[in-house]
Amino acid sequence: MSSVYAVRVMAAGLALGSVLAAGCARFDESASSPFTTEPSLGGSNLGPKSKEQNPSQAPRPTGPCIDPDPTVMGTCLDALGGVIGAGDRAIAAERRTGRVLGIQQVDASSPQLPAVELATLPVDGSGDGGLSDLVLSPTFGEDGLMYAYITTASDNRVVRFAADGTPKEILTGIPKGATGNRGALEWASPTQLMVVTGDTGNPAAAGNPASLAGKVLRLNSPSSGANTPEVVASGIGSVGDICRDGKEGMWVTDRTAVEDRLQHLTKEGTLTSSWTWSDHPGVGGCAPTGDGVAVALQESKALGLIAADPNTYAVTTAPTLMSQDKYGKLLGASVAADGSIWATTVNKDGDAPGPNDDRVVKIPPPSGGAGGGPD
Numbered sequence: 137m138s139s140v141y142a143v144r145v146m147a148a149g150l151a152l153g154s155v156l157a158a159g160c161a162r163f164d165e166s167a168s169s170p171f172t173t174e175p176s177l178g179g180s181n182l183g184p185k186s187k188e189q190n191p192s193q194a195p196r197p198t199g200p201c202i203d204p205d206p207t208v209m210g211t212c213l214d215a216l217g218g219v220i221g222a223g224d225r226a227i228a229a230e231r232r233t234g235r236v237l238g239i240q241q242v243d244a245s246s247p248q249l250p251a252v253e254l255a256t257l258p259v260d261g262s263g264d265g266g267l268s269d270l271v272l273s274p275t276f277g278e279d280g281l282m283y284a285y286i287t288t289a290s291d292n293r294v295v296r297f298a299a300d301g302t303p304k305e306i307l308t309g310i311p312k313g314a315t316g317n318r319g320a321l322e323w324a325s326p327t328q329l330m331v332v333t334g335d336t337g338n339p340a341a342a343g344n345p346a347s348l349a350g351k352v353l354r355l356n357s358p359s360s361g362a363n364t365p366e367v368v369a370s371g372i373g374s375v376g377d378i379c380r381d382g383k384e385g386m387w388v389t390d391r392t393a394v395e396d397r398l399q400h401l402t403k404e405g406t407l408t409s410s411w412t413w414s415d416h417p418g419v420g421g422c423a424p425t426g427d428g429v430a431v432a433l434q435e436s437k438a439l440g441l442i443a444a445d446p447n448t449y450a451v452t453t454a455p456t457l458m459s460q461d462k463y464g465k466l467l468g469a470s471v472a473a474d475g476s477i478w479a480t481t482v483n484k485d486g487d488a489p490g491p492n493d494d495r496v497v498k499i500p501p502p503s504g505g506a507g508g509g510p511d
Contacts, residue, residue, distance in 0.1 A: 210496030216480035218269035232261030255301035421469030
């Protein structure tokens with residue numbers, strides 16, 4: 137091991153190790169709200185802990201990679217993928233580079249702190265492949281492990297890794313194509329990992345029971361080595377995300393040639409459509425809200441707030457658009473401890489990026505919740 141690499145691994149290990157010391161993930165099935173794998177990272181050394189925001193504070197200083205918008209927490213990154221909210225920090229995925237980054241929240245008058253590289257996974261970032269999504273281990277507080285959905289030279293796969301970034305195979309052989317390689321991960325329970333796979337640009341594969349493409353899969357007690365997935369649902373197009381609904385089910389977003397979709401997956405495995413967009417706003421990451429779900433809309437350059445019936449999960453009111461054209465193209469989304477939404481941008485993916493792109497932002501919740509008006 138080279139001395140430079142050794143130093144890098146040591147630094148990443150210290151950063152991630154301090155995250156572990158901050159607290160364990162919560163898996164209390166008896167609680168009124170579901171478990172979460174997003175621990176508080178207070179006390180970690182992803183960066184100095186910030187002061188509370190004060191509207192009377194002076195504006196941020198100007199300079200390279202310092203965004204004047206006080207909701208921007210990470211700047212000058214490559215095109216981003218999934219993001220995990222964790223207390224006043226976030227963990228974000230750089231799609232093409234495979235970097236896993238720690239992002240520190242700062243107050244309105246402080247410049248953004250440099251992202252901390254926690255690990256780097258070997259990925260094939262061509263096309264829309266690379267590092268799509270991340271999720272923490274259910275026992276993250278004890279083992280410091282994360283799971284990732286990545287693209288390699290030969291396939292798409294799910295891997296597990298620690299601070300040194302060495303991936304251990306969990307599920308391999310997911311088909312790879314010129315497009316449709318994005319995937320998403322979320323825990324349905326402490327022992328059940330849900331995996332959403334893209335159709336690799338081939339809708340027929342999504343309907344083929346012999347193919348792992350275009351599916352919602354369940355991995356029971358996933359560990360290193362061979363894992364046999366259970367097909368829960370088929371017909372997925374280009375993957376947006378999967379996230380919990382605040383109870384026992386999950387939301388799934390995807391894009392097809394006909395429409396973009398928000399679908400609901402019950403605990404029993406029934407997948408039904410809740411809302412569709414014929415104008416293809418580019419649905420991406422999702423995050424549960426008090427009365428529904430927030431969805432990043434890549435092509436609409438906005439965060440969509442969607443109110444849903446708490447029992448049927450039906451959606452009857454058109455989504456409210458928040459922060460439209462404020463940050464550019466949004467893709468990743470995750471809930472913050474205060475109800476805000478952590479989001480990532482992908483302006484370097486075929487668009488004209490700004491001088492501080494790509495960015496990790498923390499969008500404050502609207503005063504009226506998901507059914508309220510735009511900010």
